[in-house]
Amino acid sequence: MSAIDGKVVAITGASSGIGEATARLLAERGAAVVLGARRTERLERLTADIRAQGGRAAACQIDVTRQADLNRLVERAVADFGRLDVLVGNAGISKISPVAALDVDGWSAMIDVNLRGVLHGIAAALPVFREQGEGHLVTTLSTAGLKISPTMAIYAGTKNAVRTLLEGLRQESTDGTLRTTSISPGFVGTELASSIDNPVAREGIQRRMDAFAIPPAAVASAIAFAIEQPRDVEVGDITIRPTVQD
Numbered sequence: 001m002s003a004i005d006g007k008v009v010a011i012t013g014a015s016s017g018i019g020e021a022t023a024r025l026l027a028e029r030g031a032a033v034v035l036g037a038r039r040t041e042r043l044e045r046l047t048a049d050i051r052a053q054g055g056r057a058a059a060c061q062i063d064v065t066r067q068a069d070l071n072r073l074v075e076r077a078v079a080d081f082g083r084l085d086v087l088v089g090n091a092g093i094s095k096i097s098p099v100a101a102l103d104v105d106g107w108s109a110m111i112d113v114n115l116r117g118v119l120h121g122i123a124a125a126l127p128v129f130r131e132q133g134e135g136h137l138v139t140t141l142s143t144a145g146l147k148i149s150p151t152m153a154i155y156a157g158t159k160n161a162v163r164t165l166l167e168g169l170r171q172e173s174t175d176g177t178l179r180t181t182s183i184s185p186g187f188v189g190t191e192l193a194s195s196i197d198n199p200v201a202r203e204g205i206q207r208r209m210d211a212f213a214i215p216p217a218a219v220a221s222a223i224a225f226a227i228e229q230p231r232d233v234e235v236g237d238i239t240i241r242p243t244v245q246d
């Protein structure tokens with residue numbers, strides 16, 4: 001039996017890509033998954049698929065830019081499955097372009113989803129974790145934050161802000177209640193390029209994705225690895241990228 005069996009895991013950005021693959025894998029291994037994103041139809045389809053295979057899943061339409069929506073996601077986990085063991089803060093957008101293009105709206109959107117969205121998840125989940133005496137926060141960051149490339153400065157900044165935030169939270173939480181994990185994927189074959197408005201940047205990312213991206217299931221395995229460790233073992237950071245990525 002997997003150590004994931006019986007855990008309750010809420011996932012933001014579960015309607016496609018890494019979030020969807022993570023939901024499928026964790027449900028296969030016996031977790032109850034609560035799926036959050038904006039596209040309800042996708043969530044409903046995924047929920048139905050998981051249930052048809054004998055898994056436990058619930059769909060919850062959320063926009064991570066709204067605190068109330070994250071509160072609802074966590075409440076749904078507790079209402080439907082009795083507790084919340086893990087929150088995977090995975091929702092993200094990548095409105096990349098050169099800083100000099102001054103895409104101020106794109107910058108704000110990335111800050112709202114990639115940074116504020118994770119903060120909203122933390123604010124919703126921490127009280128439940130404290131009450132239970134345990135909980136695990138997993139977030140999806142990016143290798144874009146480890147090797148800073150042109151067009152990716154603001155995107156990388158939002159991801160690295162979360163990296164910093166989690167390390168601070170970890171140091172405040174060494175009483176054994178909270179585990180934190182940052183997953184930094186490289187190129188993964190998902191729909192992420194569709195959130196890029198700048199056509200040159202979008203084409204460049206899409207070309208590299210088509211050439212060598214790894215499947216979302218590879219990242220899901222890394223997330224599962226962090227979750228299945230015993231309670232006294234915290235996997236802090238995982239970087240997972242295509243072998244040929246520079």
Ligand code: NDP
Pocket residue numbers: 012013014015016017018019036037038039040042062063064065090091092093094113140141142143144184185186187188189190191192193195
């Ligand atoms: P996808 O575009 O396939 O998935 C992004 C997910 O985020 C979707 O489920 C989308 O759902 C959700 N989302 C976006 N905005 C919001 C919002 N405001 N509220 C709620 N959900 C939202 O891409 P990935 O699977 O690749 O992205 C997942 C994470 O992985 C992101 O944080 C991304 O930055 C990160 N990442 C991806 C890499 C890659 O190469 N693909 C590399 C490194 C990191 P919906 O539109 O239905 O709301």
